[in-house]
Amino acid sequence: MASQPPPFPSNQSFVHLDYKLPSPSSSTTTSSAAAESSTTTSPNTLSLKTCCFTNPSFPYLSVRMKTEFPSNSSFLPPIPGMHCVVSLFHSLTGVPLASLDGTSLAYLRLSALSGLASDLLSLPSSTTLLIIGSCEYAHLVTAHRTARPSINRIIVYNPNFSKAQDFVCELCLREPESSTVIFDYAKDLDQVIGMADIVCCAAYRTTNVPIVKGKLLKAGAHLDLVGSLTYEMKECDDDVFSRGRAFVEEIAMNEAEKFVDFAGTLTELAGGKMQGRKTYDDVTLFKAVGSARFDLLVAQFAYESHIKLSNFALV
Amino acid sequence: MASQPPPFPSNQSFVHLDYKLPSPSSSTTTSSAAAESSTTTSPNTLSLKTCCFTNPSFPYLSVRMKTEFPSNSSFLPPIPGMHCVVSLFHSLTGVPLASLDGTSLAYLRLSALSGLASDLLSLPSSTTLLIIGSCEYAHLVTAHRTARPSINRIIVYNPNFSKAQDFVCELCLREPESSTVIFDYAKDLDQVIGMADIVCCAAYRTTNVPIVKGKLLKAGAHLDLVGSLTYEMKECDDDVFSRGRAFVEEIAMNEAEKFVDFAGTLTELAGGKMQGRKTYDDVTLFKAVGSARFDLLVAQFAYESHIKLSNFALV
Numbered sequence: 001m002a003s004q005p006p007p008f009p010s011n012q013s014f015v016h017l018d019y020k021l022p023s024p025s026s027s028t029t030t031s032s033a034a035a036e037s038s039t040t041t042s043p044n045t046l047s048l049k050t051c052c053f054t055n056p057s058f059p060y061l062s063v064r065m066k067t068e069f070p071s072n073s074s075f076l077p078p079i080p081g082m083h084c085v086v087s088l089f090h091s092l093t094g095v096p097l098a099s100l101d102g103t104s105l106a107y108l109r110l111s112a113l114s115g116l117a118s119d120l121l122s123l124p125s126s127t128t129l130l131i132i133g134s135c136e137y138a139h140l141v142t143a144h145r146t147a148r149p150s151i152n153r154i155i156v157y158n159p160n161f162s163k164a165q166d167f168v169c170e171l172c173l174r175e176p177e178s179s180t181v182i183f184d185y186a187k188d189l190d191q192v193i194g195m196a197d198i199v200c201c202a203a204y205r206t207t208n209v210p211i212v213k214g215k216l217l218k219a220g221a222h223l224d225l226v227g228s229l230t231y232e233m234k235e236c237d238d239d240v241f242s243r244g245r246a247f248v249e250e251i252a253m254n255e256a257e258k259f260v261d262f263a264g265t266l267t268e269l270a271g272g273k274m275q276g277r278k279t280y281d282d283v284t285l286f287k288a289v290g291s292a293r294f295d296l297l298v299a300q301f302a303y304e305s306h307i308k309l310s311n312f313a314l315v
Numbered sequence: 316m317a318s319q320p321p322p323f324p325s326n327q328s329f330v331h332l333d334y335k336l337p338s339p340s341s342s343t344t345t346s347s348a349a350a351e352s353s354t355t356t357s358p359n360t361l362s363l364k365t366c367c368f369t370n371p372s373f374p375y376l377s378v379r380m381k382t383e384f385p386s387n388s389s390f391l392p393p394i395p396g397m398h399c400v401v402s403l404f405h406s407l408t409g410v411p412l413a414s415l416d417g418t419s420l421a422y423l424r425l426s427a428l429s430g431l432a433s434d435l436l437s438l439p440s441s442t443t444l445l446i447i448g449s450c451e452y453a454h455l456v457t458a459h460r461t462a463r464p465s466i467n468r469i470i471v472y473n474p475n476f477s478k479a480q481d482f483v484c485e486l487c488l489r490e491p492e493s494s495t496v497i498f499d500y501a502k503d504l505d506q507v508i509g510m511a512d513i514v515c516c517a518a519y520r521t522t523n524v525p526i527v528k529g530k531l532l533k534a535g536a537h538l539d540l541v542g543s544l545t546y547e548m549k550e551c552d553d554d555v556f557s558r559g560r561a562f563v564e565e566i567a568m569n570e571a572e573k574f575v576d577f578a579g580t581l582t583e584l585a586g587g588k589m590q591g592r593k594t595y596d597d598v599t600l601f602k603a604v605g606s607a608r609f610d611l612l613v614a615q616f617a618y619e620s621h622i623k624l625s626n627f628a629l630v
Contacts, residue, residue: 015334021367021376021406044409046376048363052336061336061361063380065402067409075408085402085411087380091336093390094359094382096400099414 016292019046021067042070051292054091060303061091062296064102086299098303107139109298110202110288113249113266114224115143117286118198120269121247121276122222126197128153131167132189132211133202133227140200140226141171148198155196157186158203190216200224201235214239219281226288236285244282247274250291262287331607334361336382357385366607369406375618376406377611379417401614413618422454424613425517425541425603428564428581430458432601433513435584436562436591437537441512443468446482447504447526448517448542455515455541456486463513470511472501473518505531515539516550529554534596541603551600559597562589565606577602 021044049064064086072079084102089095126148131141145151154171158164164185171183186192193199193216201212201224212223214237225235240246241261247269248262264274266286277284336359364379379401387394399417404410441463446456460466469486473479479500486498501507508514508531516527516539527538529552540550555561556576562584563577579589581601592599 017332019330019365022369046365046367046378046404046409048365048378050334050361050363052361054337061382063361063363063378065378065404065411067376067404067411069407069409072408079408079410081409083404083409083411085404085414087400087402087414089380089382089398089400092384093387093394094361094384094396094398095394096380096382096398096416099400099402101411 015048015050017048019048020044021046044069044071049292049295051296052091053296056092058300059091060097060296060300061089061094062292062299063087063089064292064295066102086295088299088303098299098306100299100302105295105298105302108302109294110226111139111143112298113288113294114140114200114226114286115147116270117247117266118144118147118222118224120266121245121284121286122148122198123220123277123280124148125150126222127151128155128196128198130155130157130186130192130196130199131202132157132200137200137202137226138167138170138174140202140224144198144200144224151198152180153182153184155184155186155192157189157192161185161187194218196221198222198224201227203227203235208234210234210237212236212240214241214243214283217243217283219283221283223283223285225285240283240285244284245275245277246285246287247276248287249289250293330363330365332363334363335359336361359384359386364607364610366611367406368611371407373615374406375412375611375615376404376409377607377614378402378404379607379610381417401610403614403618413614413621415614415617420610420613420617423617424609426454426458427613428603428609429455429515429539429541429601430462431585432562432581433459433462433537433539435581436560436599436601437463437513438535438592438595439463440465441537442466443470443511443513445470445472445501445507445511445514446517447472447515452515452517453482453485453489455517455539459513459515459539466513467495468497468499470499470501470507472504472507476500476502509533511536513537513539516542518542518550523549525549525552527551527555529556529558529598532558532598534598536598538598538600540600555598555600559599560590560592561600561602562591563602564604565608 023043045068047066047068050062052061053059064084066082066084068082070081072081084106086100086102086105088097088100090097127150129141129144129151131137131154141154156164156167158167168183168185175181189211190213193212196218197220199212199217199221203211212235217223217240223236223240227235245263246261247264247266249266251262251265268274269276338358360383362381362383364381365377367376368374379399381397381399383397385396387396399421401415401417401420403412403415405412442465444456444459444466446452446469456469471479471482473482483498483500490496504526505528508527511533512535514527514532514536518526527550532538532555538551538555542550560578561576562579562581564581566577566580583589584591
């Protein structure tokens with residue numbers, strides 16, 4: 001129990017705390033699957049992230065609760081290892097407003113940021129989209145296609161080949177009959193990466209071996225990195241940075257020095273304070289980092305949309 | 316932002332953190348009522364309380380989020396100054412289970428603990444119940460009447476006389492026509508306190524002047540203190556302790572030394588490890604302190620009751 005609770009820092013409005021949860025093996029009964037595997041895997045964690053803005057046009061306070069239970073995969077059937085809930089309050093009154101599914105919010109958030117970055121950075125003539133990741137990322141396909149309706153070929157790569165096949169099947173099923181978009185999957189990433197105008201990397205790194213080799217990218221390609229959220233879990237090698245312009249979602253104060261390779265933030269880019277692509281051949285890059293500010297913006301959007309729909313239903 | 320997140324202490328399963336929220340006056344627009352009064356009142360706060368048990372029969376993790384906005388009373392109409400939400404997760408999988416109204420849970424919790432303590436400590440022959448507090452505490456009347464069905468007179472005292480009247484009206488309206496219970500309100504606490512077999516003090520102290528004077532209590536009376544949650548905000552004077560046996564809901568590790576006047580905890584009393592009343596004339600006392608363990612127990616009860624009712628509705 002913390003005897004000296006830390007106040008909100010005066011110049012920031014958010015706090016992030018991670019807790020290692022007590023292990024089930026410390027209880028008297030250890031018969032569950034989680035208890036049995038807890039000695040061999042990473043600890044279960046609870047992460048609390050609070051964010052508060054008091055501007056009357058954005059009067060929200062959020063508490064984001066994320067649980068990570070690595071041993072969930074040992075259950076039969078497996079249970080997702082990560083869960084997230086966001087509680088939203090009015091920041092001028094403290095009144096509770098909503099409890100939102102944080103996982104869905106994260107999907108919305110990633111789609112919005114990737115779509116915006118794609119619109120600002122990728123070549124308007126882009127036709128081929130390569131997705132590195134699995135079937136949880138269909139919303140990212142929609143985001144890039146919304147930014148670049150010229151996309152007419154979508155290639156899926158996943159180290160687990162059957163997952164790539166499943167994802168392509170899922171995308172095909174969603175496609176209207178009149179569509180002329182070609183869907184494909186690849187067994188070798190290095191062979192197809194040079195074909196793509198937009199490469200969306202939605203994979204989580206567990207090692208520090210980069211997924212994307214910069215020298216293989218097509219001239220003018222846009223690279224969208226939305227997977228791993230820390231700088232250490234690099235999704236691409238340093239060659240990418242030497243070939244053009246890289247932007248990051250937002251730079252956290254204590255991580256700023258790590259992001260020396262970035263030209264600026266998405267906010268600076270969208271606000272016209274930074275130039276994006278300088279030449280047709282520039283490789284552009286966008287890196288999502290999971291900032292609390294955008295978490296709250298998307299929660300606001302979901303909440304206010306829900307309220308508008310509810311009011312509409314009542315009329 | 317905390318750079319070194321504290322882990323859950325190994326010997327405890329709960330963490331309590333209080334944050335001072337950023338003031339609305341720091342934003343560019345200061346037209347709201349809250350902003351105007353924020354300079355003269357206490358700061359707005361967010362309190363986070365997490366509790367985790369991993370026993371398979373009690374596999375719950377809770378995050379309790381409480382907002383306190385003292386300036387809410389300046390809104391027209393006034394907004395309650397305190398709000399609370401509890402998010403419940405499965406502690407063996409991290410799966411989100413429910414988002415519960417923490418204020419309702421607090422009422423349930425107080426009723427359950429007060430009723431149990433009354434059952435264990437008050438005289439079985441108790442007939443007169445005195446309630447010190449306002450109309451938010453009707454559930455406490457029910458709790459004491461459930462423990463002692465012999466109660467046939469209920470007196471309400473509130474420093475704000477009209478609130479006492481309103482509460483009595485509310486209680487009368489709820490009473491079945493066949494009831495022979497007499498309801499009354501008092502203008503002077505010291506004049507009526509000696510009549511009561513059970514005194515339930517549900518008032519929040521803002522000064523350190525005790526509400527209940529121990530020497531005025533009837534011999535054999537039971538005193539139920541459920542208002543102020545810290546030891547400093549004393550609801551009764553020290554004379555109470557010299558007249559009998561006092562029990563506390565639970566003793567927090569870092570507050571143990573403050574509770575030297577207590578004979579034991581409610582858990583020890585209910586488990587038969589401590590004797591309650593020793594003589595007919597003993598004054599008994601129960602002090603609720605808002606422990607995280609009981610917070611989680613009542614959340615479990617509400618959640619499991621809801622699940623049972625939902626399953627029943629489906630059959």
